[in-house]
Amino acid sequence: MPTTNVTISSAETEARASKPFLKWAGGKSRLLPKILPYVPDSFVNYHEPFLGGGAMFFAVQGRIQGRAHLTDLNEELINAWIAVRSHQDELRPLLAWYKERDSKDFYYEVRAATTEGLVARAARFIYLNQTSWNGLWRTNSKTGAMNVPWGDRPFRGLTDEALLGLQNTLSVADAYFGDFREACLRAEPGDFVYLDPPYLPVWSNSDEKEPTSKFNKYTSKVFGLPDLQELADICTVLTARGVRWVMSNRDNEQVRDLFPDADIIGFTTHRSIAAQSKRAVEARRSPETIIIGK
Secondary structure, eight states: OOOEEEEOOOOOOSOOOOSOSSOOTTOOGGGHHHHGGGSOSOBSOEEESSOTTOHHHHHHGGGBSSOEEEEESOHHHHHHHHHHHHOHHHHHHHHHHHHHHOSHHHHHHHHHOOOOSHHHHHHHHHHHHHHBGGGOOOBOTTTOOBOOOBOSOOOOOOOHHHHHHHHHHGGGEEEEESOHHHHHHTOOTTOEEEEOOOOOOBOSSTTOSSOSBOOSOSSSSOOOHHHHHHHHHHHHHHHHTTOEEEEEEEOSHHHHHHOTTSEEEEEEEEEEEEETTTTEEEEEEEEEEEEEOO
């Protein structure tokens, strides 16, 4: 698979961003207090192969002694990260343009349109992310087109203060469009890898036609059990190489069996599950696990 490697140059910083600028299904912002105690206090380089909104990156930025390597298989997402860090002068007026025109009809016009150029695509992505239902990004498996309905939320854009903080924070980061396999190969002894792969679908009962949790499809490629099995093998290799890693996943027997040599911490949290028919949000108890390489 071709990989786009974009190096983000270093800069002296004063202000730093501390929270994600994108909303992402399965994001770990609310679970950080549970996960952070198991993250090393410091490490050389940081790797996040399933980037999404990057909540963990923002939380551990002060622990990174070298650089952060941020990877995702969603090219539109990576474009947004690159534009926010390296092309703010071009991005800022585009975000203002979207804010001036924001409406339900405009949302569907933007969703149906195609945009060329990294920064223009990034501005469109940020707009759709902030105004789609529940901040979801879901694409049609045949066409790859985004198909999430309007979320009845105003577009806030990004303030100058937020953009400055993000620019400074990302001065230590490299952004990659690519697969988790390639991302994990970059890790070296002394580095830390945080893994938050898409959770495999689960059904609450045999009568349901759709799973109660389905966060394994952020792009046209579905993350399935063979991928998780391969990721477990990669984790074994990382440990043997002296690379520390922590993974978030669903807590069930299937997942635990894949990591027999790791420390596993289980807990229960509440997740908000969007009901498409009612546009309601229902909280459901979710068994989560923190898998710690050793």
